[in-house]
């Protein structure tokens with residue numbers, strides 16, 4: 197093993213020197229990452245899975261008949277588009293190579309930039325937009341400021357949303373959801389729970405929350421995540437009523453349904469203009485705001501699954517939906533909801549505490565201070 201090669205878990209005793217990527221060995225385990233200045237850089241070719249030092253030339257020479265490559269070669273020479281496409285070219289092959297390495301628990305992973313110091317390969321995660329592997333703590337900075345693979349530059353995803361998408365893309369949440377099924381069992385078994393049970397995206401949202409909310413204790417977390425899933429299910433039920441369909445959350449997150457989604461959000465938040473039941477203003481404006489955040493997360497999950505499954509249509513639908521949300525949501529949902537909240541605050545009469553209560557509380561505090569001071573002085577602390 198090269199000296200500057202850093203292995204984790206059990207160091208592989210002998211490295212497969214073949215040009216095939218992700219060489220495996222039944223008697224060795226470990227995933228490592230080379231630090232910078234260590235040998236020439238190799239990239240894994242997406243089309244033949246072979247490691248190449250000059251990937252661009254290799255792809256031009258050997259895979260020109262692939263649609264993706266033909267499209268890339270047809271781009272105007274010297275154009276920004278062509279430059280970006282060639283820059284992104286290694287990421288896709290490296291991404292699948294890295295996934296194979298992590299799955300077999302053996303081999304070297306290939307990040308976008310090699311680290312200058314030894315570090316754990318498991319700290320590197322894929323960017324959901326360009327598929328390049330970056331250190332976990334640098335991912336948001338890359339996504340927001342320098343990722344050339346992002347479709348939606350104006351959208352500023354939160355760290356939570358980026359980590360959530362990255363986990364989906366790296367298949368940490370593979371088909372099997374670990375925590376949500378147990379939570380669903382403990383939930384009230386009603387029609388909303390039935391909706392949750394049959395909707396993959398809502399359950400995935402719950403799974404992401406359960407895994408990411410590490411600071412909450414289990415009881416609070418289960419209550420919170422259960423409510424989150426129920427809110428989304430409630431919205432889906434309203435959407436089905438609005439569109440007279442049996443849509444799934446995946447169907448809902450389609451740009452063509454934007455108007456129906458806004459209508460369903462207003463209905464879920466109890467907007468009288470939609471329900472025509474009373475004229476008391478939007479009953480639960482905070483629900484409309486919360487649903488906006490959840491829809492954004494759900495759309496990002498859909499995009500992540502689209503990337504993972506190489507389903508371009510699914511990815512495109514999610515991106516277009518997010519684009520429309522970014523453009524219209526403020527005017528159609530957030531601003532009216534926030535106006536209702538502040539109008540209610542202004543109209544609310546704030547009762548001041550009774551003067552007798554204040555006086556009692558003040559003398560209680562004075563007595564307490566006196567008692568504690570005496571205690572401290574007698575114990576000479």
Ligand SMILES: [Zn+2]
Pocket residue numbers: 241242243244245246254255258259
């Ligand atoms: Zn190749």
Ligand SMILES: [Zn+2]
Pocket residue numbers: 323324325326327328338339342343344345346
């Ligand atoms: Zn990126």
